[in-house]
Amino acid sequence: MRKLSVFIILLLITAACSQFSNAPTSKAWHNMNALFNSLIIARDNMKQADKELFAKRDENYSALMPILLPIDTNKTQAVATNLKEVIEKTSLIAERHSNSKYLAEAYILLGKARLMKGDFVNAIEVFKYLNTTTKSENGRQQALIWLMRAYTEQRDYETALKVAEVIRTLDLNKQNTRDFYQAKAYIHQRRGEFATSAAIAEEALKLMSKNEQTARVHYAVAQMYDIINQPAKALPHYLAVLKNRPNYDMEFYSQMNALLDQAAVRRGSAAGIQENFRKMLTDRKNADLKDKIYFTMGSLEAKKGNYNKAIEYYNASLRNSGGNSLQNAYTYLELAEIHYNQLQKYEKASAYYDSTLTALPKNSSDFERISKRASSLSDFVKYQRVLVLEDSLQALAAMNPAALDKTLEKIILQKEEDTRKAKELAELAAKKNSNVAVDLLSDKDPTFKRWELYDPLVVAKNKSDFQQLWGNRPLEDDWRRKEKQTGSISFRTERVTNTPADGSNAPQKTAPIAQAQSSTGLSMQELESRKKELYARIPVSPEKLVASQRKQEEAYYQLGKIYNFQFNEPQNAISTFQTLLSRFPNTIHEAEALYLLTLLADNPQTSPYRASLLSKYPASTYARQLLRGNVSITSDTESKANVVYAQAFNLYSNESYQSALKMAEDGLITYTGTSIEDKFAMLRIFLLAKTGQKEVYQQALNEFVQGYPSSNLMTKAKELLAVLNKK
Known part of the structure; x- marks a missing residue:
């Protein structure tokens, strides 16, 4: 009888401790076990993971600072053990302590851990499940906020904003309000809606305490105001960064950007701002940051329209980079943008864009845009060189033999002289002390020259010169054999129309210029050999002349399309297509050129190009495209x-x-x-x-x-x- 009583008592105690029971003893027992056996361990591991990821983050202060640290599964590998522990411990609470008051928190930690591991599908399911099942209002609010964050990391911004609309109807506490504002500002920042993002982030900042994360948000808000050209609103946030315990790099960049905005809103004289830059340059703590200072000085001059001065400072940034490839990428990019947008020197811009791509990370938000621009410029420069080259070749073909021989000789000797001087400068640069004293503001050092392999313009020019002389030769034996397909040459000459009575254009062998030969060291035999190679490229026969003109025809056609579709420069496109039609009236591209000129006209319906297209090519696709909108089909x-x-x-x-x-x-x-x-x-x-x-x-x-x-x-x-x- 006693044994039966003991058994019944134990059975009652066990039933009272069931996770499906709402009895006070059951809840107390499961709360205690959930907290001390699992939740505290999960909290500590998540806290450690967050701390480690934040401490080891890679910040690029030259690019837009994300309001929240993006989920990067490569970096979360470093805290994989912590996340695994979080998932195991919180899963135990869900399985064994379902009546615990800590269940909602356990699910939040579980979903967050899965999200950080990149398991978006299961993370979303966890947050959705908690939202529909929990009785904890705080747990539901956090679940929805993290659900919004999960959709954001998946780039499903529309769904994330729909979740945000649901959260707006809830009565959020202070902490959840802060987290909601940060998450929503992050969505709009990712969508490129910087004004909206900055305004929402400012509301979040009102609820944030002083710490490095707050400094990051201030920095991001300031950057977004700079992007939308509101320096007066950006400046207070840069100054606020300094009051929120930033690391040294963030403090440094905030100070520099604040100087830029001070200049923009006229809160400091130019002399005072330059003096601040001088102090930063002479500060020993900034010895490794001179490239950033010069970069900022260049940005200031670029904003003022002093592009030549800006280029000087950007070049100074490159000289002081110390191999900082990421900073170099942004410096090359600014140089490329100036030469492309303001100076319209496309050949130099092309070289700088190519250099940007070699140093810019492929996951950069600007990488795709820059790649397309670099590709377009590369094609543009190629076709521009074709025009210049073929004009020069045709001018040479029109020369009399004696003048042609002398011109070819001058070209060869000048090339040798240029090569010799470049070699001397390279040797001088190699021997030069890398710590040469440079004027801190003007950055002028007439004896300084970067080693050629580090200078993108020199590399691009030498590569172009090689291809023009030898063509695109593969790396193989005997690449200089005459039988190989030759490239083209680059030179400038005045057109001469004098030709001998017999019409012959064969070059006359004359003695090379003695003085020039002695300075370059070329033998007569080598000089004559090079002249012969150059002469072979000149279109002296009718067939070669037609081929040369066909190359020009194609170049004008391609340049017109690049101006129109890639550069968005309609006037240049119009003039290029007009030149194509005037110089090559029988061009195979006439129909398309007439069609594009019609579309580019102020009034396409009355354009003479439309009439010409419909008259000459009524059955062409282009003519039908113009007619299609005017036909009523029944x-x-x-x-x-x-x-x-x-x-x-x-x-x-x-x-x-x-x-x-x-x-x-x-x-x-x-x-x-x-x-x-x-x-x-x-x-x-x-x-x-x-x-x-x-x-x-x-x-x-x-x-x-x-x-x-x-x-x-x-x-x-x-x-x-x-x-x-x-x-």
Whole structure:
């Protein structure tokens, strides 16, 4: 009987301690076990993980500071053990202590740990589950805030903002209000909505205590105000950074950016601001930060429009970088932007953009934009060089033999002299003390020159010179053999039209200039060999002259498209296309050039280029594009189109090709916009092939591929084009 009583008592105690019981003893028991066996350990591990990630973060103070540290699974590997412990301990609470008052906190820690590991799907499920099941209002608020953060890290900003709208209806406590404002400001910052983000972040700052995270938010808000060109609002935040226990780098950058904004809002004289920069340069603590100081000084001059002075300071930043590739990337970028946007020196801009890409991290937000710009500029410079080169070659071809021989000799000797001087300067730079004293403000040192392999402009120029002389040669034996395909040469010369009576352009061998030869060390044999190589590139025959002109024709066409589509410079595009049409009236690109000139006109409907296009190329894709918007398609129109197409096809079947071609072209124009327009276009292609109009046939095929990407006949068009290209 006693044993039965003991068993019953134990059974009652066990039932009372069940996690599904709401009895006070059960809750107290599970609260105690959840807290001391799991939650405290999970809290400590999460706190340690947050602390370590924040301490080891990589901040780029030259780029926009994120309001919250983005989730980076590569960096969270360092705290993988802590996160694993958090997940294990919080999972125990969910499994064994479901009636504990700490359950909501356990789920928050569990979801956060999964989020930090990059497990977005499970993290979102945890936060959603907690939102719908918890009775804790604080737990629900935190779940929704972290759910919003999870969607933000997934770049699902629309869903994140929908969650934000739900949170706005809740009565948040102070801590959750602060976290909500930070998370929402982070969304708008990621979306590029800087004014909205800055305004929301300012509300969060009112609820934040003094610490380094607060300093980060102040810095980010200041940067966003700078981006939207409101320095008066940015300046107080830069100054507030200094009052919130920042690290030295953040303090340093805040001071420099504050000086820029002071200059912008006229709160300090130019002399006073320059004096502050001088003090920073002479401060021994800033010995490793001179490149940033010079960079900021360059930015100040660029904002004032003093671009030459800005370039001096940016070059000083590069000289004092000490191998800081990231800072160099932003310095190269500023140099590229100045040469591209303000100075419009595209060749130099291209070299600086290329240098930017070599130093800029590929995960940078600007990497894709800069890559596209660099690619566009590379093509632009290539075609510009073609124009200059072919003009020079054609000018040489027009010279009399004696003048041509002397000119080629001067080119070779001048090149040798330039190479010798560059080598001397490189040797001087290599021997020069790297700690040479430089004027702190003017940064002028006439004897300084960077080693050529570190100078992007010198490298780009030498690479271009090599390709112009030798072409794109692979790294292999005998790359200098004459049989290899040669490149092109770069020089400038005045056009001379005098030619001998017999019309011969063969060069006359003359004695090389003795003085020049002695300074360069070239032997007569080598000089004559180089002259012979250069002469082989000059278009002295009618065939070579036509080939040279074709290169110019293509260059004008490509430059016009680059101006129009990539640089967004319509006036330059118009003038380039006009030059193309005037210099090459029979160009194969005439239809497209007329079409683009029509679109670029102030009033396309009355443009003479429109009339010319419709008159000369009525069946072209470009003409139909202009007409398509003016055609009203009805069922009657479709019916007539089918009748005309059937008649044209019957003529084609009966081998009446000329009649069929005329009917197909008329139908293509008359029934533009109908459902069988692509059939008319394909029938026309067949008929052009039958009538032997090869060039028009090829052009029609290319236009079909461009104009009817969704046509069922696209496969056939590509097959025909492939056969044509193969032939």
